[in-house]
Amino acid sequence: MQRRWVVSPDYRTAIEAIQQARVGQDLSQQALATRLKKPRSFINKIENLERRLDILEFIAIAKALGLDPRDLIDRVTKALPDSFDL
Known part of the structure; x- marks a missing residue:
């Protein structure tokens, strides 16, 4: 059962911004997972909500993406609408 907060349009937008940061570096889910010392399914489950x-x-x-977390949060924030649901 998926919970509303996992599949909300705003949460989806936030995860898509993180995914775009990964893809923009031509980094596979496996490569990112390896950097995090996690299984690929860890990244896959996040990106698939x-x-x-x-x-x-x-x-x-x-x-792990080589980004300052503040820069990544800025990317996510810019992707979200001015008013979003939790």
Whole structure:
């Protein structure tokens, strides 16, 4: 059963912005997962909205992408509408 917050349009937009950061570096899910010392399914489930990303995981993903977490949050923020639902 998917929860509303996992599949909300705004959450989907946020995850898509993170996915675009990965793809923009021509980095596979496997390569990112390897950097994080996680299985590929960890990234796959996040990007397919099967699990919610927490703040510590967000920071780890940003760093694994070679990004300052503040820069990645700026990308996500810019992708979201001015008013979004939690």
